[in-house]
Amino acid sequence: MPLIWLRVAVGFYAVGLVYSLLLLSRKGNLLAKVVEPAVGLGLIFHFVSLVEATVLIGHISLASIQYSESLLAFLAMVVFFVFFVGYRTTTPGIIIFPIVFVLTLASALGQRPVSITSPTLRNGWIFVHIVLIFTGYAGLFLSFGASLLYLVQERALKSKRPTPLVNWLPPLQTIDDICYHALLFGFPFMTFGIVTGSVLLIEKYGPMFFVDPKIVLSFLMWAVYLLLLYTRWSSGWRGRRAAFLATFAFIIAICAWAANNFSRVHRFIAS
Amino acid sequence: MNFVLIGVNHRTAPVEVRERFAIPESHLPEAVRSLASSPGVEEAMIVSTCNRVEILARTTDGMSSLDGFLRQLYGFDLAPYRKYLYEYREADAVRHLFRVAASLDSMIVGEPQILGQVKEAYATARAVGAVNSQLDALLTRAFAVAKRVRNETAVATSAVSVASVAVDLAKKIFGNLDGKAVYLVGAGKMCELAARHLLAHGAKQIYVANRTYERAVTLARKFNGEAVVFDQLYETVPRADIVISSTGAPHAIFRKEHGERFLNRRRNRPMFFIDIAVPRDVDPEMNKLDGIFVYDIDDLQQVVSSHVADRHVEAEHAEAIVQMEVEKFQARLQTLDVVPTIVSLQEHLETVRQAEIDRVRGRLGAMTPEQELAVEALTRGIINKIMHTPITTLKSAARESQEVTTVIDLVRRLFGLREAKPTIVRDEANVAAGGKRGAN
Numbered sequence: 001m002p003l004i005w006l007r008v009a010v011g012f013y014a015v016g017l018v019y020s021l022l023l024l025s026r027k028g029n030l031l032a033k034v035v036e037p038a039v040g041l042g043l044i045f046h047f048v049s050l051v052e053a054t055v056l057i058g059h060i061s062l063a064s065i066q067y068s069e070s071l072l073a074f075l076a077m078v079v080f081f082v083f084f085v086g087y088r089t090t091t092p093g094i095i096i097f098p099i100v101f102v103l104t105l106a107s108a109l110g111q112r113p114v115s116i117t118s119p120t121l122r123n124g125w126i127f128v129h130i131v132l133i134f135t136g137y138a139g140l141f142l143s144f145g146a147s148l149l150y151l152v153q154e155r156a157l158k159s160k161r162p163t164p165l166v167n168w169l170p171p172l173q174t175i176d177d178i179c180y181h182a183l184l185f186g187f188p189f190m191t192f193g194i195v196t197g198s199v200l201l202i203e204k205y206g207p208m209f210f211v212d213p214k215i216v217l218s219f220l221m222w223a224v225y226l227l228l229l230y231t232r233w234s235s236g237w238r239g240r241r242a243a244f245l246a247t248f249a250f251i252i253a254i255c256a257w258a259a260n261n262f263s264r265v266h267r268f269i270a271s
Numbered sequence: 272m273n274f275v276l277i278g279v280n281h282r283t284a285p286v287e288v289r290e291r292f293a294i295p296e297s298h299l300p301e302a303v304r305s306l307a308s309s310p311g312v313e314e315a316m317i318v319s320t321c322n323r324v325e326i327l328a329r330t331t332d333g334m335s336s337l338d339g340f341l342r343q344l345y346g347f348d349l350a351p352y353r354k355y356l357y358e359y360r361e362a363d364a365v366r367h368l369f370r371v372a373a374s375l376d377s378m379i380v381g382e383p384q385i386l387g388q389v390k391e392a393y394a395t396a397r398a399v400g401a402v403n404s405q406l407d408a409l410l411t412r413a414f415a416v417a418k419r420v421r422n423e424t425a426v427a428t429s430a431v432s433v434a435s436v437a438v439d440l441a442k443k444i445f446g447n448l449d450g451k452a453v454y455l456v457g458a459g460k461m462c463e464l465a466a467r468h469l470l471a472h473g474a475k476q477i478y479v480a481n482r483t484y485e486r487a488v489t490l491a492r493k494f495n496g497e498a499v500v501f502d503q504l505y506e507t508v509p510r511a512d513i514v515i516s517s518t519g520a521p522h523a524i525f526r527k528e529h530g531e532r533f534l535n536r537r538r539n540r541p542m543f544f545i546d547i548a549v550p551r552d553v554d555p556e557m558n559k560l561d562g563i564f565v566y567d568i569d570d571l572q573q574v575v576s577s578h579v580a581d582r583h584v585e586a587e588h589a590e591a592i593v594q595m596e597v598e599k600f601q602a603r604l605q606t607l608d609v610v611p612t613i614v615s616l617q618e619h620l621e622t623v624r625q626a627e628i629d630r631v632r633g634r635l636g637a638m639t640p641e642q643e644l645a646v647e648a649l650t651r652g653i654i655n656k657i658m659h660t661p662i663t664t665l666k667s668a669a670r671e672s673q674e675v676t677t678v679i680d681l682v683r684r685l686f687g688l689r690e691a692k693p694t695i696v697r698d699e700a701n702v703a704a705g706g707k708r709g710a711n
Binding site for chain 1: 538559577
């Protein structure tokens with residue numbers, strides 16, 4: 001893993017982290033002017049690091065933990081920027097930046113990549129599968145972040161004592177739009193990611209893989225994702241209820257991510 | 272600097288006094304012209320609004336009083352009004368003007384109109400030729416200070432009226448108000464005012480329901496809206512995003528169960544209830560529903576007063592900016608005082624140099640162009656060296672010491688310079704500013 005560029009990216013993302021912390025501690029938006037170019041530069045270095053990693057190792061080393069954390073963080077930032085262009089607000093970064101920072105830092109601190117011995121993982125379809133799933137994750141992260149901001153803003157408006165943080169947050173409607181569109185954006189990626197993953201696994205292990213914890217959690221997450229969208233379409237759920245569901249989906253997503261360790265079929269190292 | 276400022280404002284004088292001092296717009300040019308031509312007055316301008324009258328002049332000696340002018344202008348004895356008038360001189364006058372322009376002296380701190388009014392007053396004074404170099408520099412600076420205060424502090428950012436707070440809140444909920452529907456329940460004046468504000472910010476459809484249907488129709492017609500029969504209130508309210516209620520009903524007409532029904536009909540799209548009725552029309556329990564926001568008149572007032580308080584906090588930052596700017600301006604004007612001396616010193620030595628060259632030219636005979644250049648460079652070098660110390664001494668005296676007139680006098684006597692020119696032209700002001708920058 002070419003760590004130097006990744007570490008540079010971590011440095012830039014740290015600006016994003018500090019920005020989030022300042023906002024959350026109500027110290028105001030001191031970094032508002034620099035945060036966007038800083039994380040933008042971080043994203044560029046991050047991209048360079050990913051490309052270089054791929055070139056150096058000679059194949060796509062997706063399944064090394066460091067690489068995949070890095071890729072997930074990268075895609076989360078890309079999705080963040082897609083929405084930034086649409087809505088001109090960096091506020092979802094309050095949630096996204098710390099997640100991205102932690103993922104990238106963890107990736108940059110990993111000294112030696114776990115080399116991939118499993119031949120399956122060199123398959124190009126795996127690459128497709130992981131990028132799809134991760135983009136889906138990124139959409140979910142963003143939506144989760146926005147739904148928390150929605151709660152903060154809603155509570156402040158109802159309390160009738162607007163605080164500086166709240167004055168600075170975008171209008172409720174905008175946050176809600178981000179929340180919904182991030183879900184809408186991530187869902188097809190997640191769906192196709194799970195489809196490609198399933199096809200790959202059926203090919204290799206047959207239908208038995210469904211009892212694997214990682215797979216079960218992934219399907220559960222997808223179901224909650226779908227439920228989020230469904231409640232939105234059918235009865236316009238937003239605010240508190242939608243935020244609870246999004247938090248739930250986010251927790252399952254984290255569990256599914258962590259479940260690699262318990263998974264029989266979803267491993268990077270051939271046992 | 273010799274600035275004098277006399278005025279009354281909303282803080283020092285009640286309206287019946289202010290109106291005696293106010294100068295109608297049509298009389299203003301004449302008043303400024305007569306002030307500028309009063310004895311001892313070099314430049315002048317007058318700001319007259321409903322909250323203040325500021326009479327600003329630059330006098331020849333800084334001691335002149337404007338009393339004579341005031342008596343002539345108003346035609347009544349000033350003595351009984353003395354306690355309402357304030358008078359500032361020099362740096363205090365500069366500070367007061369900066370504070371007025373930056374809206375720190377306004378009744379509602381940060382209100383934007385005053386800057387425009389000062390600009391108009393300035394334009395009037397210019398038009399009648401009452402303004403030249405120093406007042407011009409002062410006003411230009413005052414506008415820059417006002418801009419700085421607006422940009423660097425939050426003194427003018429928050430809404431400070433009930434109607435504008437309502438609009439701000441609506442924007443916090445809905446983003447922009449384009450195409451939003453507004454429902455007026457009751458046809459009172461307050462309703463109308465709030466609706467007008469919302470329309471100005473993009474709201475489109477207006478519905479009006481009133482117990483007396485005819486009044487609803489009249490009001491709806493004003494906004495090109497739709498009047499609704501009061502019995503159909505609950506069926507039609509869900510069409511609106513913003514509901515402004517101000518009926519005289521003794522009990523709440525919108526209760527929690529209504530809210531639930533509205534949300535259901537609207538598929539949970541948010542609603543904003545502005546309740547300006549006393550007793551209240553909207554049950555405060557409604558505010559607990561997800562997606563319904565209820566503000567009553569007290570809530571709105573509370574936001575207004577918290578914004579006013581915020582403005583006062585911000586005004587303290589602004590005062591610091593003003594103080595800094597006053598000092599900068601003072602320093603600049605003091606440098607301006609020495610400019611005529613510097614200019615005449617330069618002219619004097621240049622004349623001596625030319626005379627000396629002409630005198631010896633006959634003895635030297637024909638010179639090659641190179642020799643000409645060498646003589647030129649030599650003589651210029653000498654006078655520049657000689658001038659260097661007096662000029663830097665003048666500049667630093669202007670910047671630092673109170674004895675600037677003594678230093679000016681001394682340099683003039685040492686070099687046998689003539690009296691300074693009476694008026695300072697704008698270019699010299701630039702020389703002074705440049706000199707100051709150079710010296711820093």
